[in-house]
Each structure stands twice: as C-alpha cells, then as structure tokens.
Amino acid sequence: MDNSPTQLDYYHDMWNLQSTATLVSHFKGDDGRHVLILDRTIFYPQGGGQPADTGFVYIHDLDVKFLVHDVRSKDGIVLHYGVFEGFGEEFETILKKGKEVSLFVDEHRRKLNSRLHSAGHLLDICMEKIGLGHLEPGKAYHFSDGPWVEYKGVIPPNEMQNKQKELELEANALITMGGKVSADILPYDEAAMLCGGILPDYVSKESTPRIVRIGDNPGCPCGGTHVLNISDITKVKVSQIRSKKGLTKVYYNIES
Incomplete structure (x- = not known):
C-alpha cells in the first residue's frame, strides 16, 4: 500500500x-x-x-x-x-x-453534517456572549442523533433554565444576521491571532493549523466541513443543558 x-x-x-x-x-x-x-x-x-x-x-x-x-x-x-x-x-x-x-x-448528507457542525461552533461563540466564557470547550458530538457540545465547568442549577433560553436566542439572532464562514490554513502565529491570541495545547507551534471562522467572530482550529454562510444553519433549538461532575453538556438540534 x-x-x-x-x-x-x-x-x-x-x-x-x-x-x-x-x-x-x-x-x-x-x-x-x-x-x-x-x-x-x-x-x-x-x-x-x-x-x-x-x-x-x-x-x-x-x-x-x-x-x-x-x-x-x-x-x-x-x-x-x-x-x-x-x-x-x-x-x-x-x-x-x-x-x-x-x-x-452525497449532497444532502454533507449539508446536514455541515449545518450540525457549524451550529456546534456557533454555540461556542454564544456561550461567551451570554457570560459563560469561563467554561472551557471540551468534546463535541455533531451527529444527527442527538448532537451536543461539552464544556469543562458547571452552571449553577438556578441559572440553567435562563441560560438555555439566552443561548438559543443568541444563536438564532446570529443566524438571522448571517455572515461568511471560512477555513484557512495559516502559520501558527497568524492562526493564534485569529483565535483570540492563543491556540489549544494540542496544536504544535511548528504547524500550520486550519482555522475556521464563523462570521467576524474569533476562529478556532478545526478540520471539519461547515456551511457557506451562518444563515445556512437555518435555526438552532437548544433542547437541554446538563451540568454535573465538573462538566456541562449543551444538547441542541437544527430545524429547517
């Protein structure tokens, strides 16, 4: 081979x-x-x-x-x-x-997967906007049978319901505004600048990471596929937020 x-x-x-x-x-x-x-x-x-x-x-x-x-x-x-x-x-x-x-x-499958993946990144951006930027992004599951994004840290139980509503409203407001989605392979220092000045530890300083940007928001290293415009996500439904054992999971889906 x-x-x-x-x-x-x-x-x-x-x-x-x-x-x-x-x-x-x-x-x-x-x-x-x-x-x-x-x-x-x-x-x-x-x-x-x-x-x-x-x-x-x-x-x-x-x-x-x-x-x-x-x-x-x-x-x-x-x-x-x-x-x-x-x-x-x-x-x-x-x-x-x-x-x-x-x-x-297969066009239908690619578009569905790209919408789900992009929606996960959009939620990362919105977590910052609703005052939860202190939670550190962890794992993500962008499959159609129950997508979720995970963060290190917890949300107090008395804030959970309000933050769920705020997160959904913020995400759909950004979808309505729209904005270009791009992916560029960049030198490490330039990539770090587009990602708020720092990259995760798993990204080697000798590498040229691929940075995905959702509109004018800070980018992040990502190897997946995404929509052409934020508006192509169409609509996000945040179905549940769970916090336990030091982790917070945000469950979501997309609607047509």
Whole structure:
C-alpha cells in the first residue's frame, strides 16, 4: 500500500461535491469490506465529532460505480469503504493503480453534517456572549442523533433554565444576521491571532493549523466541513443543558 498522505481537497473547498482523483490502491479490509485509496479526496472521513461523507466513486474506463458507505483516516491516508455496484469478486483483478476516477459526495448528507457542525461552533461563540466564557470547550458530538457540545465547568442549577433560553436566542439572532464562514490554513502565529491570541495545547507551534471562522467572530482550529454562510444553519433549538461532575453538556438540534 502506498504510504503517501491523501490530499484533502475538502480542506480548501468545503462546498465542492464533485471532483476527480487517481486510484492509488484497492484491497479488502479485515471486516471484508472493499477499500479504495485515492491520491486526493473531497470525502470527509469520520472524526472530530462529525460523521463521514457518503456517495460514490465512478471508475471511468470500467464504467463502474463504487458506493462509498464509510470513510476513515489512518496516519494521513483516507480509506474509502464500500461496495462495487453490480460486480462480484472477479472484479478485483482488473482494478489497477493509476485509474482515473470521479468522486460524488452525497449532497444532502454533507449539508446536514455541515449545518450540525457549524451550529456546534456557533454555540461556542454564544456561550461567551451570554457570560459563560469561563467554561472551557471540551468534546463535541455533531451527529444527527442527538448532537451536543461539552464544556469543562458547571452552571449553577438556578441559572440553567435562563441560560438555555439566552443561548438559543443568541444563536438564532446570529443566524438571522448571517455572515461568511471560512477555513484557512495559516502559520501558527497568524492562526493564534485569529483565535483570540492563543491556540489549544494540542496544536504544535511548528504547524500550520486550519482555522475556521464563523462570521467576524474569533476562529478556532478545526478540520471539519461547515456551511457557506451562518444563515445556512437555518435555526438552532437548544433542547437541554446538563451540568454535573465538573462538566456541562449543551444538547441542541437544527430545524429547517
């Protein structure tokens, strides 16, 4: 297997849903699923609290579709898991390195995942605006079956209900105003300036982090996909806030 890292085209253009690439290798995983490795991809691999893209890869000279069911990343190499449409095992012998392919990401799934992910970042911004900026961001889960964002620190029980209402109102006010969403790969010092002067400890000072900005608000390092404009999130519903054992979880969803 080629050990060269996969070029992540979605890093530079989060809204491109069709592209071309070259096949690097094909094999079967330990679970029996077929795996394609390409030199570049617009498919987002699951990670950072965001689910993977789905869609298909079209192999030109063979007139064959590879249905992408899951995408994962390992050591910088993106693995596209799926099945060949209408072909049996004998197909493996004619699939060779260097074949040109076209990639098609499922638009509905990408947009839903991007809205959910962007809404999570928007809530981070709004926590500061409603006076909860002392809570330190932790984990996040941007899947459609119960998305949430987590913070280190607690909210007193007598403030919980009011803060839930304030958070939802603030988020939807920003959505109504709208604003461009951008992602840029920057030198460390420049990235830190866009993120309020400091980056998390896990970001190496020798790196060039990818910084996502939601409107004119301070940015944050993030590798996921996002909406083009804040208004594309449409509407946020904060369903619940829970604080216990030193952590606060904000449960939310998006509405059309």
